[in-house]
Amino acid sequence: MKIVAFGVEYNSSNLGCQALSYSFYTIVDNIASNNNIPVDMYIYLRGKKNVKNFIRNIIKPVKKPYGIYKMIHFYIKKYDETDVKGNLFLKKELKNVDFVIDFTAGDSFSDIYGSERFFQRSYVKKSIIDMGIPFILGPQTIGPFYENDVQLLAQQILKQSKYVFARDDASMKRAIQNEANNLVRTTDVAFRLPYKQIDKSNDEIKKIGINVSGLLYSGGYTGENQFNLKVNYIEYSETIISQLLKLGYEVYLIPHVGISTIKDSRDNDWNACLDLLKKYPKCIISPQFKNAMDAKSYISSMDFFIGARMHSTIAATSTGVATIPFSYSTKFDGLYTLNGYEYCINGMTMTTQEAIEKTLEYVENPEKIREAVRIYLSRVNSLLSAFEKILSDLICQ
Numbered sequence: 001m002k003i004v005a006f007g008v009e010y011n012s013s014n015l016g017c018q019a020l021s022y023s024f025y026t027i028v029d030n031i032a033s034n035n036n037i038p039v040d041m042y043i044y045l046r047g048k049k050n051v052k053n054f055i056r057n058i059i060k061p062v063k064k065p066y067g068i069y070k071m072i073h074f075y076i077k078k079y080d081e082t083d084v085k086g087n088l089f090l091k092k093e094l095k096n097v098d099f100v101i102d103f104t105a106g107d108s109f110s111d112i113y114g115s116e117r118f119f120q121r122s123y124v125k126k127s128i129i130d131m132g133i134p135f136i137l138g139p140q141t142i143g144p145f146y147e148n149d150v151q152l153l154a155q156q157i158l159k160q161s162k163y164v165f166a167r168d169d170a171s172m173k174r175a176i177q178n179e180a181n182n183l184v185r186t187t188d189v190a191f192r193l194p195y196k197q198i199d200k201s202n203d204e205i206k207k208i209g210i211n212v213s214g215l216l217y218s219g220g221y222t223g224e225n226q227f228n229l230k231v232n233y234i235e236y237s238e239t240i241i242s243q244l245l246k247l248g249y250e251v252y253l254i255p256h257v258g259i260s261t262i263k264d265s266r267d268n269d270w271n272a273c274l275d276l277l278k279k280y281p282k283c284i285i286s287p288q289f290k291n292a293m294d295a296k297s298y299i300s301s302m303d304f305f306i307g308a309r310m311h312s313t314i315a316a317t318s319t320g321v322a323t324i325p326f327s328y329s330t331k332f333d334g335l336y337t338l339n340g341y342e343y344c345i346n347g348m349t350m351t352t353q354e355a356i357e358k359t360l361e362y363v364e365n366p367e368k369i370r371e372a373v374r375i376y377l378s379r380v381n382s383l384l385s386a387f388e389k390i391l392s393d394l395i396c397q
Helices: 015-035 048-063 081-093 115-130 148-160 169-177 233-246 269-279 292-299 310-317 330-335 352-363 366-396
Strands: 002-006 039-046 072-079 099-102 135-140 163-166 183-185 207-211 250-253 304-307 322-327
Touching: 002 015, 015 039, 015 072, 015 292, 015 310, 015 366, 072 081, 081 115, 099 115, 115 135, 115 148, 135 148, 163 169, 169 183, 169 330, 183 366, 207 233, 207 310, 233 250, 233 269, 233 352, 250 269, 292 310, 304 310, 304 352, 310 322, 310 330, 310 366, 322 330, 322 352, 322 366
Parallel strands: 002 039, 002 099, 039 072, 099 135, 135 163, 163 183, 207 250, 207 304, 304 322
Antiparallel strands: none
16 A cells, blocks of 8 residues: 655644654554554655654654554655746655555635745645546645636645645535535644553642643734734633632643744744743743654643644643633634633633633633533544544445
């Protein structure tokens, strides 16, 4: 069995992108192990540095401690979007492929980050389809598509893919409107990310983890409230931390994007956490995680979790931690509220004071929220099984 994966990232400082990748390969490995089918997995990464880092920093450190990749043999390749011009690169590389699956980093099959980014990633998809290779859009956000030429190419890809997996209802609706072929509703594969459960403290003092988004803290990439939040995110973060400390909680600042040695990026949670640590020195900042599994393991030790990075909240809910997601885009609605999980803070519709009051109210009801998480996870498992069943059929064919 030869599978090719595009749109996955391992060297990204965004642990959410890592989580998607690790989780997908964990699912494949489980299917391959259960059916005794060896899998050759070809991964195409942008840049020579990423290829080297994959072997040195990714495969070796995580294979043994997390017990994964028993039946997968990895082949790591470098590519650039410009390589697909004329299809010569793809014709050479994609010989005898059983199928290609592309995750587009989870949420980049859209022009919300600009049309250039969309076209760079989508020309590869269209070229593979035109070559007659079975092409699958892995579980991801579909759209929105604002520009006409973007929607035209997106529609062609959706109509000609072997399967299209949408991870939320809004994506389903957009995919239906664009006549997607073999459309399946599922959810984010990151719920399957492996981890090691860290024992929770038996102390009376409860541990609350807070993932502060550096992107929201700095006003988005533009620095001018790019996501049109009604909530003043800095005021919200400072007030929540201050109130929790006064109530006697141990507050842990847990970055999920960025590293501490990069100081000039707006999309860096470390910057925001270090700034808050100066203001509230009683907080505890997490270690610098080597990978997404380490982050999830650490988050599993919290009694309660508040997060603005979507995949940090997935790490929390999937380990049974009482969780309050802070929503700044519709992707949170698709993942949580539309699947019956109501304990979210909507930064686009709530006032700052409403968000603060509601968060503190939720924190005082951890058992109620933990039960909601349990019910929510049963829905998640049902949705993921739809993807896993089809993937198993493809691997075992």
